[in-house]
Amino acid sequence: MATEDMLMEHRWQAGDTEPVCCCVCDLPGEPLYSRPPFGVVRCRVCRLVFVSPRLTETALQRLYDQPAYFEGGVYGTQSPRSPAMMLQRAWTTGRLREIGAHRAPPGRLLEIGSGYGLFLTAASDAGWQVRGVELSRTGVEHSRTARQLDVFCGQLAQAPVDPADVVCFWDTLEHVPDPLEFLRQVRLRLAPEGIFALSIPYFSSLPSRILRSKWWTLKPEQHIWHLTPATLQLIAARAGLVITSVLTSPLRFANAGRTDSLVAIGRALPLTHAAGPVETEKGAVQ
Numbered sequence: 033m034a035t036e037d038m039l040m041e042h043r044w045q046a047g048d049t050e051p052v053c054c055c056v057c058d059l060p061g062e063p064l065y066s067r068p069p070f071g072v073v074r075c076r077v078c079r080l081v082f083v084s085p086r087l088t089e090t091a092l093q094r095l096y097d098q099p100a101y102f103e104g105g106v107y108g109t110q111s112p113r114s115p116a117m118m119l120q121r122a123w124t125t126g127r128l129r130e131i132g133a134h135r136a137p138p139g140r141l142l143e144i145g146s147g148y149g150l151f152l153t154a155a156s157d158a159g160w161q162v163r164g165v166e167l168s169r170t171g172v173e174h175s176r177t178a179r180q181l182d183v184f185c186g187q188l189a190q191a192p193v194d195p196a197d198v199v200c201f202w203d204t205l206e207h208v209p210d211p212l213e214f215l216r217q218v219r220l221r222l223a224p225e226g227i228f229a230l231s232i233p234y235f236s237s238l239p240s241r242i243l244r245s246k247w248w249t250l251k252p253e254q255h256i257w258h259l260t261p262a263t264l265q266l267i268a269a270r271a272g273l274v275i276t277s278v279l280t281s282p283l284r285f286a287n288a289g290r291t292d293s294l295v296a297i298g299r300a301l302p303l304t305h306a307a308g309p310v311e312t313e314k315g316a317v318q
């Protein structure tokens with residue numbers, strides 16, 4: 033995978049990229065690492081780490097539309113007994129268990145970034161009424177035809193605003209153009225007492241701190257926001273959400289074998305505690 037990623041990275045030119053500002057403070061970041069044509073920067077106010085310059089939206093869509101994006105990982109043509117698929121099943125089982133400890137099925141579960149629909153199928157088998165949102169046309173087509181899943185193709189903001197008891201997004205938040213806006217969209221879709229669950233690589237993990245610009249998960253073409261437990265909580269609060277549990281152990285099924293990723297669960301803050309723009313947007317949408 034590492035070699036393929038490097039090759040993909042080298043295909044991009046400066047013309048495919050654009051500079052961006054911190055999604056919380058609207059300020060340019062200070063340089064941390066250079067990976068031409070990309071840069072990894074940190075906001076000097078809120079400490080959020082992000083990629084700038086990064087791929088433009090058009091270039092990103094080209095990347096996610098490549099069938100090869102999902103090949104070689106845990107999707108597509110992998111044998112069910114391959115190590116990658118066994119790991120995927122451990123994560124799925126563990127994550128459904130973590131969710132179940134906070135909110136038991138039956139109920140409505142929405143997965144954002146549902147890929148090939150593996151998790152949605154498992155969640156459906158576990159008793160959830162499932163829906164997905166996915167940007168990759170290849171993933172959506174597979175989910176609809178091979179798995180008969182209800183998956184919306186496109187960005188979350190364009191997807192229907194139907195309430196869900198559980199909203200989950202696995203390894204997705206680091207890919208989205210604006211994670212603050214994404215979390216606001218998540219909040220809009222949370223039913224009363226609903227919870228959200230996510231996994232994400234984190235910048236304060238041991239591999240990231242030791243390997244720095246050689247960290248295998250840095251992947252600046254696709255991972256454009258690098259959070260820590262602290263900056264995740266900060267963005268969540270700005271979106272009117274609160275993280276209630278964070279799990280980092282690679283020994284837990286939900287995070288099996290992952291030394292640089294975390295699984296977090298949270299819920300909506302009461303509206304009176306939410307940042308101003310959230311109340312305005314919620315009012316405008318409903």
Ligand SMILES: [Zn+2]
Nearest residue numbers: 054057075078
């Ligand atoms: Zn900032």
